[in-house]
Amino acid sequence: MTSKQIERRFEIFKTFVAVALALGLALIVISFVSESPVEAISAFITGPFQRATRISNIIEVMTPLMFTGTAICIMYQANQFSMIGEGAFLIGANLATWFAVTHENWAGLPLITVCFIVAIVAGVAVAVVPAVLKVKFRANEVVSSIMMNYVILKISDYIFYYILRDVASGQQASFPIPKQGKLLKMFGLRMHVGVIIGLIVCVAAYVFIYRTKWGYQIRMTGANMNFAKYSGISVMGIALSTQLIGGGIAGLGGAVEILGRYDRFLWFGTQPGFGFDGVLVGVLAKNNPLLVPVAAFLLAYMRTGADVMNRVSDVPVEFVDVVQGLIILFVAAEMFMAKYRHKLIVNNAKKQLEAKEAAE
Amino acid sequence: MPEEILLMDKITKVYPNGFVANKDVTFSINKGEIHALMGENGAGKSTLMKILFGIEPFEEGRIVLKGKEVRFNGPLDAIANGVGMVHQHFMLVPSLTVAENVVLGMEPKKGGMFDFEEAVRITEEACNKYNLKVDARAKVEDLPVGNKQKVEIVKALVRGAEILILDEPTAVLTPQETAELFVELKHLKEQGHTIVFISHKLHEIKALCDRITILRLGKSVGKANVADVTEQDISRMMVGRDVVLKVDKTPAKPEETVLKVRDLKIIADTGKPIVNDISFSVRKGEILGMAGVEGNGQSQISEAITGLLGYQHGTISVNGVDLKGKSIRQIRELGVSHVSEDRNTYGAALVASVKDNILSDRYYKKEYNSGIMMNDKVINEMTDNLIKEFLIKCDDRDDQVKMLSGGNVQKVVVAREFSNKPALVIANQPTRGIDVGATEFIRKRLVELRDEGTAVLLISADLNELLELSDSLIVMNEGRIAAYLEDASVITDMILGEYMLGVRTQTPEEIARVAYD
Numbered sequence: 108m109t110s111k112q113i114e115r116r117f118e119i120f121k122t123f124v125a126v127a128l129a130l131g132l133a134l135i136v137i138s139f140v141s142e143s144p145v146e147a148i149s150a151f152i153t154g155p156f157q158r159a160t161r162i163s164n165i166i167e168v169m170t171p172l173m174f175t176g177t178a179i180c181i182m183y184q185a186n187q188f189s190m191i192g193e194g195a196f197l198i199g200a201n202l203a204t205w206f207a208v209t210h211e212n213w214a215g216l217p218l219i220t221v222c223f224i225v226a227i228v229a230g231v232a233v234a235v236v237p238a239v240l241k242v243k244f245r246a247n248e249v250v251s252s253i254m255m256n257y258v259i260l261k262i263s264d265y266i267f268y269y270i271l272r273d274v275a276s277g278q279q280a281s282f283p284i285p286k287q288g289k290l291l292k293m294f295g296l297r298m299h300v301g302v303i304i305g306l307i308v309c310v311a312a313y314v315f316i317y318r319t320k321w322g323y324q325i326r327m328t329g330a331n332m333n334f335a336k337y338s339g340i341s342v343m344g345i346a347l348s349t350q351l352i353g354g355g356i357a358g359l360g361g362a363v364e365i366l367g368r369y370d371r372f373l374w375f376g377t378q379p380g381f382g383f384d385g386v387l388v389g390v391l392a393k394n395n396p397l398l399v400p401v402a403a404f405l406l407a408y409m410r411t412g413a414d415v416m417n418r419v420s421d422v423p424v425e426f427v428d429v430v431q432g433l434i435i436l437f438v439a440a441e442m443f444m445a446k447y448r449h450k451l452i453v454n455n456a457k458k459q460l461e462a463k464e465a466a467e
Numbered sequence: 468m469p470e471e472i473l474l475m476d477k478i479t480k481v482y483p484n485g486f487v488a489n490k491d492v493t494f495s496i497n498k499g500e501i502h503a504l505m506g507e508n509g510a511g512k513s514t515l516m517k518i519l520f521g522i523e524p525f526e527e528g529r530i531v532l533k534g535k536e537v538r539f540n541g542p543l544d545a546i547a548n549g550v551g552m553v554h555q556h557f558m559l560v561p562s563l564t565v566a567e568n569v570v571l572g573m574e575p576k577k578g579g580m581f582d583f584e585e586a587v588r589i590t591e592e593a594c595n596k597y598n599l600k601v602d603a604r605a606k607v608e609d610l611p612v613g614n615k616q617k618v619e620i621v622k623a624l625v626r627g628a629e630i631l632i633l634d635e636p637t638a639v640l641t642p643q644e645t646a647e648l649f650v651e652l653k654h655l656k657e658q659g660h661t662i663v664f665i666s667h668k669l670h671e672i673k674a675l676c677d678r679i680t681i682l683r684l685g686k687s688v689g690k691a692n693v694a695d696v697t698e699q700d701i702s703r704m705m706v707g708r709d710v711v712l713k714v715d716k717t718p719a720k721p722e723e724t725v726l727k728v729r730d731l732k733i734i735a736d737t738g739k740p741i742v743n744d745i746s747f748s749v750r751k752g753e754i755l756g757m758a759g760v761e762g763n764g765q766s767q768i769s770e771a772i773t774g775l776l777g778y779q780h781g782t783i784s785v786n787g788v789d790l791k792g793k794s795i796r797q798i799r800e801l802g803v804s805h806v807s808e809d810r811n812t813y814g815a816a817l818v819a820s821v822k823d824n825i826l827s828d829r830y831y832k833k834e835y836n837s838g839i840m841m842n843d844k845v846i847n848e849m850t851d852n853l854i855k856e857f858l859i860k861c862d863d864r865d866d867q868v869k870m871l872s873g874g875n876v877q878k879v880v881v882a883r884e885f886s887n888k889p890a891l892v893i894a895n896q897p898t899r900g901i902d903v904g905a906t907e908f909i910r911k912r913l914v915e916l917r918d919e920g921t922a923v924l925l926i927s928a929d930l931n932e933l934l935e936l937s938d939s940l941i942v943m944n945e946g947r948i949a950a951y952l953e954d955a956s957v958i959t960d961m962i963l964g965e966y967m968l969g970v971r972t973q974t975p976e977e978i979a980r981v982a983y984d
Binding site: 113318338341449452456 | 481483484485486487490526773775794795796798799805807812813814815816817818819823826827828830831835836839840841843
């Protein structure tokens with residue numbers, strides 16, 4: 108076995124251990140805080156699979172995360188740590204709603220298509236700001252994108268209050284999205300075709316990154332920017348374009364979420380958080396879009412489990428945040444189990460050396 | 468009976484990528500000797516010394532210093548125990564003075580403030596005691612390389628080093644500076660210091676050292692009194708065979724001019740001109756060597772030609788096309804190949820695969836793409852052929868480059884840069900820090916390229932390499948061309964050294980001969 112194979116297997120093993128360890132720790136915490144820990148735990152673990160509606164719920168929850176997660180993958184592959192996914196998602200949802208409610212007479216398919224396009228354009232448009240600041244003035248995209256997200260939030264709020272808001276509605280919400288503008292439901296459940304669009308986006312992003320020359324440029328820029336530059340790749344062009352692509356995908360995700368799950372737009376005042384969850388998904392997926400659905404599913408499963416547990420026991424839903432934090436901690440920690448890995452490699456290297464000497 | 472001051476007993480070190488750098492290496496030195504540690508690049512010399520200095524942890528074995536078992540947790544630990552190290556790449560703060568560098572981390576204070584005069588006194592005292600002449604008040608960035616090295620030695624001595632490790636100290640020096648260093652080291656030895664001298668230059672070992680330990684492929688393969696062995700014996704122990712680093716080369720048949728550099732001026736960020744009005748030409752079918760102590764503008768020239776660095780004044784043209792305003796890709800498309808001196812930063816992406824590294828200058832070309840997708844079949848075939856042709860040792864094309872040895876990383880770089888039918892190759896330190904086999908291979912390929920009609924600009928700090936490969940030579944000194952030597956075959960390294968140091972000069976007319984059309 109080569110060191111390379113050991114390392115690859117170790118990475119997979121490490122992720123499993125991280126998830127198991129985080130869940131294990133979580134279970135210990137539950138058993139301390141809960142009056143009926145056994146019920147709580149079983150609700151958390153098996154609850155999400157007990158009913159079709161809950162499985163549908165997992166699918167629903169994972170759908171937006173696939174978009175923001177893929178957006179993060181593409182940007183992180185090029186070492187562009189932009190957080191613009193959050194704002195792009197919100198403005199995408201907002202303007203898709205705007206287009207839908209202002210074009211009530213359109214037929215379903217063209218309406219949805221244009222809503223998607225509007226959302227993508229909106230996502231790209233807001234991503235331009237941190238991307239251009241980075242390329243023109245070397246402004247750190249992490250900071251400027253987070254700041255930009257606040258600006259976007261206020262723009263979205265403005266549009267919501269002054270254009271979209273339905274005063275006749277009993278709650279703080281927009282005018283209703285026309286029936287024909289909503290995404291199709293699947294299997295008579297709440298889950299919608301957005302999950303299929305999400306899967307297509309993940310696969311397309313994978314092909315784009317690993318099988319095309321554009322993706323090659325992105326990967327090389329991320330692997331070593333100086334090397335990419337020296338080889339003749341326009342690294343600033345890559346920094347710009349990956350951020351715009353990320354913004355566009357997140358924007359599309361916003362439209363899919365709003366047209367798939369909601370009757371009215373009702374996000375205002377605070378950031379809904381899908382972009383930040385996307386970072387979680389991207390990290391878990393190791394920036395590989397093909398693993399994004401898996402990571403998104405895991406997250407959605409835990410959230411649904413926490414929801415179920417919240418309903419049947421005395422453990423609050425926020426508990427899932429603890430588990431999430433722990434998983435990310437273990438997965439992201441480079442040196443987690445490094446000693447064990449080193450031991451594996453040392454033993455293997457020694458064995459190989461001996462075999463080689465014996466052969467000589 | 469000589470007293471053993473240090474014993475490294477059965478040391479085994481495995482790097483995180485599975486590379487066994489040292490296997491049961493035993494290394495013992497006596498007090499007051501100069502002990503040579505020899506071996507090819509990649510034999511494990513530097514690793515062994517990094518272990519001793521506390522930079523790298525080790526898996527097995529023990530270190531006994533003055534009869535006491537020790538294990539250093541870092542350089543500070545090692546220094547506190549009287550072990551000092553002068554690294555190949557100097558660890559100095561260029562913008563500070565010599566005295567400030569010497570006392571860094573142990574600054575003398577007066578009333579809570581840094582006492583510069585006391586620092587100068589400490590430095591001068593040490594300089595006098597050990598007969599190392601450096602101006603304590605000079606800024607390090609203004610010093611020549613040889614003096615920077617002295618500052619490093621003083622720094623170690625002031626910190627109480629009894630054992631001094633010198634990692635290839637002569638690699639950056641001219642022959643004259645080397646001779647001076649040897650006198651100083653012998654002086655230190657007389658004063659009771661113990662010196663570990665790492666090198667792979669045989670004649671230096673014979674001239675300076677008392678005993679040697681030889682490493683090969685991570686194991687100690689020999690130990691001897693230098694007086695008892697010949698250079699041939701040592702070289703055989705080092706590589707396991709007789710080495711001939713001689714490249715067969717016919718006289719060059721230069722044709723039309725490919726590279727024309729005229730009045731090139733490059734100003735550094737500090738405002739100082741680092742390349743100052745230089746002009747030269749390289750013709751099709753010849754190798755022009757560029758000698759010079761490092762830091763005299765050679766790197767900047769290679770970066771300016773290849774588009775990595777902008778320049779303020781002058782013109783560079785390749786086959787009649789002016790390079791001003793051209794992107795790196797456009798310059799590469801003109802047939803300019805670049806072997807960067809820093810393969811880990813520019814030459815290769817260590818975390819990417821061998822395949823991806825070879826592909827980086829051609830991935831966008833039609834032949835490697837079919838429609839919007841990359842054509843894996845063609846790419847894999849091309850990669851596998853190059854791996855075979857350039858004898859790159861790897862399991863397969865998907866291996867990460869960081870898993871390969873330095874020599875093989877450089878072969879990956881060279882495989883890419885030499886295989887795109889270059890009109891001009893800028894080879895900057897093409898064989899630095901790599902094993903003899905790879906060195907031999909790369910040198911041979913350079914001569915082959917020349918014979919196929921490529922113009923080659925060879926920049927190197929290795930004088931033997933320059934004299935071996937070049938058809939003509941230019942020598943750089945302080946950003947200017949100090950000499951043009953039309954026939955490299957009649958030049959010796961001593962003459963080259965004198966030009967590099969500025970002891971010997973040429974008239975402007977003589978130098979201007981290299982700027983032909």
